[in-house]
Amino acid sequence: MKFGGTSVADVACIRNVAAHVKREWDAGHDVAVVVSAMAGETNRLVALTAASVPRPDPAEYDMVVASGELVSVGLLAMILQSSGVPARSWAGRQLPIETSPDHTKARITHIATDGIEDGWKERQVAVIPGFQGISPDGRLTTLGRGGSDTSAVAVAAALGAQCDIYTDVDGVYTTDPRMVPEARKLERISYEEMLELASQGAKVLQTRSVELAKIHSVPLRVVLSFADPTKPDPGTLVCSEDEIVEKQIVTGIAYSRDEAKITLLGVADEPGIASRIFGALAEANINVDMIVQNISEDGRVTDLTFTVDKADLENAVEALKKGKEPVKCRKLLSETGVAKLSVIGIGMRSHAGVARTMFEALGKEGINIQVISNSEIKISVLIDSKETERAMKALHAAYGLETA
Amino acid sequence: MKFGGTSVADVACIRNVAAHVKREWDAGHDVAVVVSAMAGETNRLVALTAASVPRPDPAEYDMVVASGELVSVGLLAMILQSSGVPARSWAGRQLPIETSPDHTKARITHIATDGIEDGWKERQVAVIPGFQGISPDGRLTTLGRGGSDTSAVAVAAALGAQCDIYTDVDGVYTTDPRMVPEARKLERISYEEMLELASQGAKVLQTRSVELAKIHSVPLRVVLSFADPTKPDPGTLVCSEDEIVEKQIVTGIAYSRDEAKITLLGVADEPGIASRIFGALAEANINVDMIVQNISEDGRVTDLTFTVDKADLENAVEALKKGKEPVKCRKLLSETGVAKLSVIGIGMRSHAGVARTMFEALGKEGINIQVISNSEIKISVLIDSKETERAMKALHAAYGLETA
Numbered sequence: 094m095k096f097g098g099t100s101v102a103d104v105a106c107i108r109n110v111a112a113h114v115k116r117e118w119d120a121g122h123d124v125a126v127v128v129s130a131m132a133g134e135t136n137r138l139v140a141l142t143a144a145s146v147p148r149p150d151p152a153e154y155d156m157v158v159a160s161g162e163l164v165s166v167g168l169l170a171m172i173l174q175s176s177g178v179p180a181r182s183w184a185g186r187q188l189p190i191e192t193s194p195d196h197t198k199a200r201i202t203h204i205a206t207d208g209i210e211d212g213w214k215e216r217q218v219a220v221i222p223g224f225q226g227i228s229p230d231g232r233l234t235t236l237g238r239g240g241s242d243t244s245a246v247a248v249a250a251a252l253g254a255q256c257d258i259y260t261d262v263d264g265v266y267t268t269d270p271r272m273v274p275e276a277r278k279l280e281r282i283s284y285e286e287m288l289e290l291a292s293q294g295a296k297v298l299q300t301r302s303v304e305l306a307k308i309h310s311v312p313l314r315v316v317l318s319f320a321d322p323t324k325p326d327p328g329t330l331v332c333s334e335d336e337i338v339e340k341q342i343v344t345g346i347a348y349s350r351d352e353a354k355i356t357l358l359g360v361a362d363e364p365g366i367a368s369r370i371f372g373a374l375a376e377a378n379i380n381v382d383m384i385v386q387n388i389s390e391d392g393r394v395t396d397l398t399f400t401v402d403k404a405d406l407e408n409a410v411e412a413l414k415k416g417k418e419p420v421k422c423r424k425l426l427s428e429t430g431v432a433k434l435s436v437i438g439i440g441m442r443s444h445a446g447v448a449r450t451m452f453e454a455l456g457k458e459g460i461n462i463q464v465i466s467n468s469e470i471k472i473s474v475l476i477d478s479k480e481t482e483r484a485m486k487a488l489h490a491a492y493g494l495e496t497a
Numbered sequence: 498m499k500f501g502g503t504s505v506a507d508v509a510c511i512r513n514v515a516a517h518v519k520r521e522w523d524a525g526h527d528v529a530v531v532v533s534a535m536a537g538e539t540n541r542l543v544a545l546t547a548a549s550v551p552r553p554d555p556a557e558y559d560m561v562v563a564s565g566e567l568v569s570v571g572l573l574a575m576i577l578q579s580s581g582v583p584a585r586s587w588a589g590r591q592l593p594i595e596t597s598p599d600h601t602k603a604r605i606t607h608i609a610t611d612g613i614e615d616g617w618k619e620r621q622v623a624v625i626p627g628f629q630g631i632s633p634d635g636r637l638t639t640l641g642r643g644g645s646d647t648s649a650v651a652v653a654a655a656l657g658a659q660c661d662i663y664t665d666v667d668g669v670y671t672t673d674p675r676m677v678p679e680a681r682k683l684e685r686i687s688y689e690e691m692l693e694l695a696s697q698g699a700k701v702l703q704t705r706s707v708e709l710a711k712i713h714s715v716p717l718r719v720v721l722s723f724a725d726p727t728k729p730d731p732g733t734l735v736c737s738e739d740e741i742v743e744k745q746i747v748t749g750i751a752y753s754r755d756e757a758k759i760t761l762l763g764v765a766d767e768p769g770i771a772s773r774i775f776g777a778l779a780e781a782n783i784n785v786d787m788i789v790q791n792i793s794e795d796g797r798v799t800d801l802t803f804t805v806d807k808a809d810l811e812n813a814v815e816a817l818k819k820g821k822e823p824v825k826c827r828k829l830l831s832e833t834g835v836a837k838l839s840v841i842g843i844g845m846r847s848h849a850g851v852a853r854t855m856f857e858a859l860g861k862e863g864i865n866i867q868v869i870s871n872s873e874i875k876i877s878v879l880i881d882s883k884e885t886e887r888a889m890k891a892l893h894a895a896y897g898l899e900t901a
Contacts, residue, residue: 104548138568144508145572146579153578156571156586160564164542167561168549174557175550182560186590187635231591 094124095223095245096259098132100318101165104172111172112322113259114218118178123213125252127223127245128169130161135224135238151196155225155235159185162222162241170220180218183208185225185233190244192226192234199226199234201243204251221248242302250309257328258298263317264329265290265297267494268346273485275495279344280327283334286344287313289437289471303331312336334439342440342447343492348485349433350478352382353406354463355399357413359423362395370397370413370420377412379405383433383466383475394423398464400475403429431463432478436488437471448472454491460484498528499627499649500663502536504722505569508576515576516726517663522582522622529613529623529656531649532573534565539628541565555600559629559639563589566626566645574624584622587612589629589637594648596630596638603630603638605647608655625652646706654713661732662702667721668733669694669701671898672750677889679899683748684731687738690748691717693841693875707735716740738843746844746851747896752889753837754882756786757810758867759803761817763827766799774801774817774824781816783809787837787870787879798827802868804879807833835867836882840892841875852876858895864888 094117096110110128118124129135138158142149149157166182173180188208192199209219223241228234236243242258249256263278265287270276282290284307291300297315306313316328334340360366367386374381384399401409410427413420441447451472455462460483464475476484489495498521500514514532521528533539542562546553553561570586577584592612596603613623627645632638640647646662653660667682669691674680686694688711695704701719710717720732738744764770771790778785788803805813814831817824845851855876859866864887868879880888893899 104545107549141508141568141572142575145511146575149575150578153571153575153586156574156588157568160567160571163564163567164545164561167557167559167564168545170560171546171550171553171557174554182557184560184637233588 094257094259095127095241096129096318097241097261098129098135099261100259101128101130101169102132104168107165107168107172109319109322110169110259111176111178113318113325114169114173115176115178116322116325118216118218123216123254125209125219125221125248125254126169127221127241127248128162128165129223129241131165134161134164152232155196155233159222159225159233159235162224166220166222173218173220178218179212179216180220181212182220182222185222186227186231188221190221190226190247192228192236194228194230194232194234196228196232196234198237199228201226201236201247204247206248206251209248209252239299239301242299243305246302246305246309246311246313249311250305255312255314256306257314257316258302259316259318260297261318262297262315263320263326264315265331265345267344268485268489269348272348272482273346273489275486275489277495279329281330281332281337282344283337283439284313284331285334285470286437286439287331289435289468290345290347298331306331307333337439340440341438342444343436343438343494344440345437346485346488346492346494347435347437348481350481351403352400352431352433352475353403353409354428354431354475355401355406355409355413356426356428357397357420357422357424358426359394360397361421362393367397369418373412373416373418373420374401374409376416377408379409379412383464383473385464385466400431400433400464430478431475432481433473433475434481434484434488435471435473436492439470441470441472450491451488454487455484458483458487460487498661498663499531499645500533500722501645501665502533502539503665504663505532505534505573506536508572511569511572511576513723513726514573514663515580515582517722517729518573518577518622519580519582520726520729522620527617527620527658529625529652529658530573531625531627531645531652532566532569533627533645535569538565538568556636559600559637563626563629563637563639566628570624570626577622577624582622583616583620584624585616586624586626589626590631590635592625594625594630594651596632596640598632598634598636598638600632600636600638602641603632605630605640605651608651610652610655613652613656643703643705646703647709650706650709650713650715650717653715654709659716659718660710661718661720662706663720663722664701665722666701666719667724667730668719669735669749671748672889672893673752676752676886677750677893679890679893681899683733685734685736685741686748687741687843688717688735689738689874690841690843691735693839693872694749694751702735710735711737741843744844745842746848747840747842747898748844749841750889750892750896750898751839751841752885754885755807756804756835756837756879757807757813758832758835758879759805759810759813759817760830760832761801761824761826761828762830763798764801765825766797771801773822777816777820777822777824778805778813780820781812783813783816787868787877789868789870804835804837804868834882835879836885837877837879838885838888838892839875839877840896843874845874845876854895855892858891859888862887862891864891
């Protein structure tokens, strides 16, 4: 079971967490709980480091920001004990949760589970801090923001257990219910679909944790934390494709308004030009998402359009204009008022016509498609961001997602 | 060097601490710094545990309350680095600081200094959290409130170093300057005198840390933290008697208003009666301080007066009246409006007349002495607490303490 910062925001919330844990423990399950720092706490600690020095030493930064989790594990363990559930907290270094030495963005390399399993023999619940681990030379490391989901999946993988992520939503939806009221909660979704949904802007789970769950086949359940602990809701199960009997052609629709579009007009159409352009961006550590190159009419110049994260736009333009080898083109256009819509479904692999439905639905609404890209289980289009909501509703209806 | 909570209360304070450390480091010293949690932080954490459960598990309590020190060591280490001083933080478990398994009141059993000394070879400053350690089974322990002074002295003892306690006063005074403006800062004071001063109510140093310094002959210096770090003041050195050339007959005067007086009238004067009375109090975990037994006139009954901590008064009366063997006496009187004044000085051992000066000075002021007790280097009297200030001033003048 994993509980994030808002789930342990104060003592009353932690009592609610304890009630969820007690329910599972009462049902006879062996339980390990991974918890984040109390909401706002990690931000407070990060702000302290920022107020101290502009570029803190990563190891010292980790020492400071990982302290919040020690508070929440201690409090949860003592509350569990007082409700009659034997429990003990484990610091990351105690189990230990071993990581790479990359401070502030360490990877988990190994988790020793003896302590947890010895405790289970006496029906003891293990309470484990997310986000932290220990480097090969014994220093405290952190996994980066959102790392608690990753900690939870890694602990579950090491234990051969299921991982229930308790959060502030009651499951994964066909799309954002705030935008499309007809959005429906999914009973199951495959890792691949969840990954596309997550990287396409759905913020339910950290991409990294879903990838880890997929690799180790850890069943991942998204459950509402602020629910009556005595009436558990199954939430949404993220699992392997084989366990999804009724495969939907389209499972969900994601959107992102964090995109920016760059168009290079009149680029010399010669071998190596693309690698030069995208090499310059890669060197500047900028991820490029959708790419479209038009056929060049005369075989000498071409137009190239691609998207980057909105936050990277300025750096991207700078890298292209002032890199080691500035890109030669007639004109460089950049635009931020764009949104990316993605239709996702493992059923696409075996069904044609998914793209046509998308284009027809948007066409009927008079919405212009600026760029198209696709993968095995996803089709994405770039549109004017003002049209996002209308487009989402049209697509949700076109694929009949409001009914199972 | 040790800095308490108010010395690291915010980032600006920690910068000031770093400047003190840098001064010593620039002077070529090898430095280890012990720091407390930022002021208010430990109280906040204790309040969280109190809000969680009435009687928290001691091990989980330690996990929660010791997290504050990890923040201050990380921040200090990164600020030192940014000011050009190589530094690294060490958690209690990293050195390690080994302790007994008594959670919330652990005793330090051993400190490994290899890490600190290896760092010193590269001129690295070691930044160490006070108050925390690690139990034989690897769990986090705390030393109890004020334990950071003890941590600092223990680290200094392990390193064979001097221990400078930076605090919110600039040294040890002949008496409380808020009460007696003529109070004078002492250049040196012996461990024994400091122990009497500390346990008599002067709050500069934790008794436990002075005891530890005495056992291991660690020179202890009390220095003002909020001073200009470029103009260090020597503060007061607490050291062994041999190092004090000019021994004062009286070094200081302490007072305590935390006393309560209990008088048993008409107790049967028979063998074993005292051990029965004080045994009952010891069993209830109550420390008895001053004791006076009057000579019994007829050899059958006697009167007995003693003092206890004001906070223990109710429990003490209960233990005497309702213990296993209730104490038989004609009447039990208790009173809280009393103060204890103590005149302290190692010179007393070789000089007579110290008590007479005290009694004369108080007598001249018309102040009644209720109880008297003494030790080798101390004479204490119990008086009406309303007379405290007047009595202190009279004694300070009588012993000529305003001049060295």
